[in-house]
Amino acid sequence: MxxxxxxxxxxxxxxxxxxxxxxxxxxxxxxxxxxxxxxxxxxxxxxxxxxxxxxxxxxxxxxxxxxxxxxxxxxxxxxxxxxxxxxxxxxxxxxxxxxxxxxxxxxxxxxxxxxxxxxxxxxxxxxxxxxxxxxxxxxxxxxxxxxxxxxxxxxxxxxxxxxxxxxxxxxxxxxxxxxxxxxxSRTDSLTGLFNHGAWKDLLQLRFQACQQECCQAVIALIDIDHFKAINDTYGHVVGDCVLTQLSNELKRSLRSDDLAGRYGGDEFCLILPDTSLEQARQAMERLRERIGSYRNPQLPELHISLSIGLASCQPTLADPEAWLNAADKALYTAKNSGRNQVNFAHSDLTTLKLAYPD
Known part of the structure; x- marks a missing residue:
């Protein structure tokens, strides 16, 4: 008082x-x-x-x-x-x-x-x-x-x-x-990005805008590979440095209207408005390569890689949770297919095959 x-x-x-x-x-x-x-x-x-x-x-x-x-x-x-x-x-x-x-x-x-x-x-x-x-x-x-x-x-x-x-x-x-x-109240204290709740609120707004205006947008879910092993091997201070490095890279590389948040633990989430699936893939590949090339001078043996799941906003999606769930399944597939890669939601794979046939 x-x-x-x-x-x-x-x-x-x-x-x-x-x-x-x-x-x-x-x-x-x-x-x-x-x-x-x-x-x-x-x-x-x-x-x-x-x-x-x-x-x-x-x-x-x-x-x-x-x-x-x-x-x-x-x-x-x-x-x-x-x-x-x-x-x-x-x-x-x-x-x-x-x-x-x-x-x-x-x-x-x-x-x-x-x-x-x-x-x-x-x-x-x-x-x-x-x-x-x-x-x-x-x-x-x-x-x-x-x-x-x-x-x-x-x-x-x-x-x-x-x-x-x-x-x-x-x-x-x-x-x-x-x-x-x-x-x-809307910011993650460690990374300075939107926290889980704030990002979910923005997801709701962006989903409604996409459905009403028929515009493009892509969700990207990013997971740091073997992050628990990094914490167990090098300690939580180094783990926090890895999280900060990724968040700083996101801030530097994303556009002003892109919405980045820390979804929880070592998982980050992005909403990329007015972005095609191919544009999102290219941006996430660049991010994955930059993070992969990062080296800590005091820990040269430390290597960081990312698994990323992408999902575009489809007219058939019932709600924002369905959109997020599609990106989460794509991330799960990336992690189970060897990690350190960008993967797409199942519905987007069909779209890509039609757009880029073998």
């Missing part, structure tokens, strides 16, 4: 800092105009200067140095509310500056802590007002002078803009975090 993490608490403290400087700075003029006709004690002016000019910086330092900055900043907001209630009563509840100050305090508390902090702020305001009445006595000033009206205008314009800017930046940051989390 945020209140248990000093890093996020500090971020919260920093977000409050600038609005507090602006709000208390311009609010000081509203209060000064409100009490100017009441001849307050000299120390009242000193307290007002402290509250408007020095308190924002002191509050920031107190929260920043606290063990739990988030909790400390909530205490600072309640102190703001306390002083807001104090100045409201000191101005003898002059309607315009009083409503302006109390509304801004309420907006702060709702934005920072929701309903709970809002009600705590109301109690703090009532306590502050009671303190002022105990010191100066109760009074009621219902008419605002022209000076008081003008003094409230900055508070009514500049402060909401400052709060709006902070909220906008926070919303943009949250949107960025959401985008990153969404990308992470």
């Amino acid at each position: 945020m209140d248990n993490r000093s890093g996020k608490g500090l971020s919260f403290v920093r977000r409050i800092y600038l609005p507090r400087i602006i709000g208390l700075g311009i609010g000081m003029f509203s209060v000064a105009a409100g009490i100017s006709t009441l001849a307050p004690a000299q120390w009242t002016w000193g307290l007002l200067l402290f509250n408007g000019l020095l308190w924002p910086h002191l509050a920031y330092q107190l929260a920043r140095r606290a063990d739990v900055p988030y909790h400390a900043e909530h205490r600072n907001l309640l102190a703001d509310s306390l002083m807001g209630g104090f100045w409201t009563a000191t101005m003898q509840f002059n309607p315009l500056p009083s409503v302006t100050i109390l509304a801004m305090m309420a907006m702060n508390n709702v934005a920072a802590g929701g309903q709970r902090l809002f009600f705590k702020g109301l109690l703090a305001q009532a306590l502050g007002a009671g303190l002022s009445i105990a010191l100066f006595g109760a009074g009621l000033q219902l008419q605002a002078t022209a000076l008081q009206v003008y003094a409230c205008l900055p508070m009514l314009t500049l402060y909401p803009m400052a709060v709006g800017w902070v909220c906008y930046r926070l919303a943009m940051k949250l949107a960025e975090h959401k985008h990153r989390l969404s990308a992470l």
